[in-house]
Amino acid sequence: MVNWEERRQLVKIANLYYEDNWTQEQIAKKLTVSRPIISKSLQKAKDLGIVEFYINDETVQTVSLxxxxxxxxxLKDALVIPSVDKKPELTLHSVGRSAAYYLSKNMKDIQSLGISWGQTLTSLVKEYPYELRENMKVVPLEGGMGRKKVEIHANQLAYELAKKMGGECSFLYAPAIVESEELMNRLRSMEDISEVIEEGRNVDMAVISIGNPYEHSTLKSVGYLEEEDVKELKKLGVVGDMGFRFFDQDGKPVHLPRDKRVVGLSLDDLKQIKQVVAVVAGNYKADSLLGMLKGNYIDVLITDDETAKTIIQKSG
Known part of the structure; x- marks a missing residue:
């Protein structure tokens, strides 16, 4: 009996080999495994009835997406997860679980990992297996958000993930948005804060999620966005946010006065990171995700099939 993740991998390998005429060596290089593993996977796909004279599996639809x-x-890689009976909470859990599996299997040369905040990434961390990665350093990519929903803060997620890996973590001892630009400048001059922000800029991999400020917005629920703020964002053409940084439909940063008060990485900083993994669940985030894709911030995307279909439809 194979689990969903393994079955999806078998379908992907079979699709590349039989449909796209890739060699086993090419597939092995793409998936960063040895050629004998690809050979065994193709045989296993045959044994399971995935490959007959055509690829016969419900997973082929997600592989096509x-x-x-x-x-x-x-993109370096995309992982599309079937939605669960149109139930957002179950789909979020499924995406988080699959993202945890993906990360666990694809961090061979990663020694520093940056993590943002939010419910989707919280699901990922909860599902991440306990394993030994003693040389791993997990870094929060932005400050905290006060006392509400502490469990989804970047600091908390960095701590929980590092604990599961047996590695270390840094803490960004500052709010995500401070009261004034003067205070922001003072915080930046503090070694404990400036060093962690610099660590975030230089991680080997960043794991992020994306928000929609208009629908199911966590920023609104924790009090960081008021109704007047939302109206202003609409006027400016904002479609989404990442780590308290806003962007338009083409992924271009939309600069606001509050930007000078944000403790964390900018969108330009994010673009310089070697590998950015975006984990996004929920079709209502399609426009936000599309903006990030158009802005070329993402190297690996993990999302649900409804969101993937909407993005492909919107992109023509």
Whole structure:
């Protein structure tokens, strides 16, 4: 009996080999495994009845979506998870679990990992397996958000993930948004804060999620956005946010006065990171995710099939 993640991998390998005529060596290089593993996987796909004279599996639809996303947005990898009975909470859990599995299997040369905040990433951390990665350093990419929903703060997620890996973590001892630019400048001059922000800029991999400020907005629920703020964002053409930084439909940063008061990485900082993994659940985030894809911030995308379909439809 194989689990969903393994079955999806078998379908992907079979699709590349039989449909796209890739060699086993090419597939092995793409998936960063040895050629004998690809050979064994192709045989296993036959044994399970996935490959007959055609690829016969319900997972082929999600693999097709993955290929479209990888090609359209020059992604290193895409992982599309079937939605669970149109139930957002179950879909979020499924995406988080699959993202945890993906990270666990794809961090061979990663020694520093940056993590943002939010419910989707909280699901990922909860599902991440306990394993030994003693040389790993986990770094929060922005400050905290006060006392509400502490469990989804970047500091907390960095701590919980590092604990599961047996590694270390840094803490960003500052709010995500401070009261004044003067206070921001004072905080930046503090070694404990400036060093962690610099660590965040230089991580080997960043794991982020994306928000929609208009629908199911966590920023609104924790009091960081008021109704007047939301109206202003609409006027400015904002479609989404990442780590308290806002952007438009083309992924271009929309600069606000509050930007000078944000403790954390900018969108330009994010673009300089070697590998950015975006974990996004919920079709209502499609426009927000599309903006990030158009802005070329993302290297690996993990999302649900409804969101993937909407993105492909919108991109023509």
């Amino acid at each position: 993955e290929k479209r996303l990888e090609s359209e947005y020059n």
